[in-house]
Amino acid sequence: MEQSEAAAIEQARAGDPEAFRVLVEQHSRTVFRLAYRMTANEQDAEDTVQETFLRAYRQIRQFDARSKFSTWICRIAVNCSLDLLRARQRRRESEDPIIPDSAAGDQPSPERLAFSRQVQRKVTAALAELSPAERAAFVLRHFEGVSVGEIAGVLGHSNGATRHSVFRAVQKLRRALEPLR
């Protein structure tokens, strides 16, 4: 942990909101990226970022200084995203899955682009169909490169259950993309 981060955590734990600024500025982009991949919606991701830091501020005295702050904040972000996904799941039935705007930079041939967009839509739709736990496990493993052991810690699941969630997610994605192959 960097010196400035450790000092900021210590001061924030002592009740100083201004010290918390260092932590927010340092980790906002990571939290946004994770929240966006979990929610697939820009506004939801922004709300999740705010909620994550608010919860972190309120619970910072529970943070174990021997742990990594980045892991702790990601755990809170995943939990906030899961709350949002579950709330969305409850009211969603009739709605279409949210397709995020493409954030891709390269512009290949029109055919390739069309195919890639088609794949992207299928992937997004398939991700939206995953249960919140499957989605969280898959996003952390596939996009964030987090190990199964760490994901299990974040989600409070066993290693076996986490592996199963990731594998089920891959199977669902395979089925969704099958027609394009």
Place this chain on the structure above:
Amino acid sequence: MKHLSEEQLVWFYYRELEDLAGVEEHLAGCDSCRVAYREIESLLEQVEAPVPERGEEYGSQVWHKLRPRLEPRRLWAWPRWVLAAALAGLVVAAFFAGRFWPGQLRPAPQPIAQPVREHILLVAVGDHLERSQMVLLELVNSQPDGEVDISEEQQRAQDLVAANRLYRQTAARAGEAGLASVLEELERTLIEVAHRPALLSSKEFEELRRRVEAQGILFKIRIIDSQVRQREQTIRSRS
């Protein structure tokens, strides 16, 4: 030779297998497993989720939006429940001020008129019921998969218990039997939430949720809250 399973191939892709070298060796010598692996590899390589860009200044933007929502946490300050109780106490005092003002001793202040007193109490009780409803709804609507931390809800429940006690006593003294009875049930529920361990297993959490739901307290709060709001509106429209 035994072929590799789909699951093994997926974990080989993520490099999370104990025997990576053994799998590599198998793939080198087995055409059908190699084809199956290529398929999984090409599928997973296509799974992308582009994320909208956020610049260097993003952290600062997040902070400016967040800052007004952060209260300084003074470690030496009185617990929030003391403040909540004090606030409720003020409202209750205002309510009884008109009833028991000692007029003979000093002629000074005018007693607070009955409709105003009732209005003050109704507004405060309405807000209290809504806050309680929010805490209980958040609990009932959560769907944790593993261990769940309810410390935040417990803190809020604890704050509400002290205020609830004063409102309940006031309602009973004012002859509001229905309101007092719902507040009594609410108090029991809030105490139950506040006194559980902060970290619950999913089974313990499910049991708590079932108990809250079985008591039907949310429904009763909703009914009594809407009655309180109606009375409050009637008083407001008369004044």
